[in-house]
Amino acid sequence: MFGYIRADRSQLSEREFADYKSVYCALCRQLGVEYSVFARLMLSYDCTFYALLILSLTDEPPSCYTARCRVNPLKKCSYARTSTEALSLAAALSVSSVYYKLIDNIADSGFFSRLLYRLLKPVVGRWNRRAAEKYPDIEQAVHRMSDDQRTVESDPGCSVDRAAEPTAMMLSTVCAAVERHVAIRHSNENTRRILSTFGYFLGRWIYLMDAADDYDKDQSSGGFNPFVLSHIERDAIPEAVLPPLNHALSETLLSYGLLEKGRYDSIIMNILCAACPKAQTAVLSKYQTGEEDEKSL
């Protein structure tokens, strides 16, 4: 995915940061155990958030163990321990996301990049097949997103809402799938819908962030971008993008508020309430007039 969903370390306590890192390291290890040592390169903050959310929804008491880091054996790391499928689900999502990103890149890149992606495809494809065997629903959701995105991009009159739909639907399905694979604390008939709505708006937010971030690149390369398509001028990007970003984030928060609070609630709130708005500001600030003038001085 895109790496926008990460904690704001400056506002986490030492304990919270240690917990966050333990999930990040545990997911890295899970990728190594289930796929390959090279699959650890697919580790992302977005999928760490997914693992964090699942762990927070379960009834399991927090538990960690210490072991040497495989990437840097001189370092000892703390790893979150779980008997649930939280890490396995997040690992499958990591692998499938990277695989379909690779497929998209093969279609969109120049000759040399395409050659490299073609070399990687069989290896990552093997991991993706393994992920599909374990969690067909997760793999299918990412696959569908990739296909839908291509359909959306071929529509010259595509609206911003429609353009965000594939990513939003993918995360909606992936979050709703948690209810099927993991025993959620105090789960009831509404839990699946809440998770689905939560995922939808988070996915929408991620897509809009990515589209805003890539505006310059897409405008110069002629790549698909809903804001370029809507003829929004570069200077008007913050004004046009901030309201839907705010709205998507507020809906994400409202949905999250309906879930039972879990052990990682403070970290999740840090991400949604502090880190995401900060990320919005960081992405949109590059389009604000005045900054370039300051730089040139």
Add this chain to the structure above:
Amino acid sequence: MKNPYEVLGVSETATDDEIKTAYRNLAKKYHPDNYTDSPLADVAEEKMKEINEAYDTICDTRKNGGAGSSYQGSYGTSSSYTHTAYPEVREYIRTGRLDDAMEVLNGVAENMRTAEWYFLMGMIFSRRGWSEQAYQYFQRAYQMDPGNAEFAAAFNHMNARRTYTTPGYDTAYGGGCSTCDLCTGLMCADCLCGCLRGGGGCC
């Protein structure tokens, strides 16, 4: 039924003031007005009902030594309406049948499209998560009939979400009300008036 103290997130030894504060925070957070155009409006309403029942049960238990709850569902909901040209569309939206609602509205001739038509289109897109289109419909409904409280509330609510700044998350760890910061102060004040039990202390 869940333990009412658990629902309010307080211990059984909590004081009346602590219970009242917990109830106020939760009522502010889950009030249906915060979720009017959300796909989870019905879930929030259920949650609010559970909180009201828990609060009533605790109050009754402390007052009368365990008499039954007298919950009357007194919090206000914004979904109450009396005059509508599209009762079936509203029912479809309420029950999540958005495609059916859309079909009915699309069948209305362009010259017959009233402010309520635009408002309901906005509701459909909003429930679907397509907030940009929803915003345009709400805006149109409001412009056509600015005196209608329902249309004004939907438009203002959407505006509040679109303009919200960083919520005060650092004060909202465990049981806080950060999502409420998304709404305007006006809305919070408004919903508090509507939902908190009249007068007196908790018990």
